[in-house]
Amino acid sequence: MIHRKEIRVYYEDTDMAGIVYYANYLRYVERARSDWVRDVGIDQLAMKDAGVVFAVRRVEADYITPARFDDVLEVRTTLDSLSAAKMVMAQEVWRGDTLIFTAKVLIVCIGSTGKPVRLPAECRLLDA
Numbered sequence: 001m002i003h004r005k006e007i008r009v010y011y012e013d014t015d016m017a018g019i020v021y022y023a024n025y026l027r028y029v030e031r032a033r034s035d036w037v038r039d040v041g042i043d044q045l046a047m048k049d050a051g052v053v054f055a056v057r058r059v060e061a062d063y064i065t066p067a068r069f070d071d072v073l074e075v076r077t078t079l080d081s082l083s084a085a086k087m088v089m090a091q092e093v094w095r096g097d098t099l100i101f102t103a104k105v106l107i108v109c110i111g112s113t114g115k116p117v118r119l120p121a122e123c124r125l126l127d128a
Contacts, residue, residue, distance in 0.1 A: 001078065001079075002076050002077070002078050003032065003035065003036040003039060003076070003077040003078070004074055004075070004076055004077075005031065005032040005035050005074070005075045005077070006072060006073070006074055006075075007028050007031070007032075007072075007073045007074075007075060007093075008070065008071070008072050008073070009067050009068065009069055009070060009071045009072075009073065010069070011069055013069075014068070014069050018068055018069050019066040019067065019068050020066060020067040020068070020071075022063060025061065025063070025093060025101045025103070026059065026061070026103075028073065028075055028093060029075055029077070029091040029093070029101075029103050029105065031075070032075035032076075032077045032091060033077055033089055033091070033105065033107075036077045036089075037054070040126060041122065042120070042122050042123060047109075047120055050120075051111055051112040052109050052110070052111055052112075052117055052120060053109065053110060054107050054108075054109060055107070055108055055109070055110045056105060056106070056107060057086070057106045057107070057108045058104075058105070058106040059103055059104070059105050059106075060103065060104040061101070061102070061103045062101065062102045062103070063100075063101055064099055064100050064101060064102070065098065065100045066100070067093070067095055067100055067101075071095050072095070073093050073094065073095055073100070074093070074094045074095075075091060075092070075093050075094075076091065076092045076093075076094065077089055077090070077091050078090045078091075079126060080104065082119075082123070082126060083119075084118050084119060085108060085109075085116065085118055085119060086106055086107065086108050086119070087106075087107040087119065087123065087126075088104060088105070088106050088107070089103075089104070089105045089107060090102075090103075090104055091103045091104075091105060109123075
């Protein structure tokens with residue numbers, strides 16, 4: 001399943017050259033992952049109440065070509081792999097038919113002590 005989220009580039013997202021500042025791509029893919037989590041039925045507030053939260057452990061990013069002010073982008077998110085302790089999300093940012101950014105994001109869960117814990121059951125069911 002590919003989750004899609006549209007993002008418009010605002011002036012505040014750009015640098016002095018009018019191109020998207022590199023760190024903002026991470027914000028775009030984070031928003032898309034948050035929507036993906038909600039859309040697959042995972043309640044992050046209930047997780048937090050239970051003392052478990054998602055945490056990004058690693059990001060591998062490839063900046064292919066810049067986005068610019070007022071571009072309409074589409075973030076595509078897929079579940080690349082899943083185990084009892086981690087999820088790897090593959091994310092791409094497209095401008096029309098042009099791929100402009102890719103990321104592999106390793107997601108883990110941590111408990112209230114900050115130590116790693118198993119993914120909640122509803123996450124582990126995603127691979128079924």
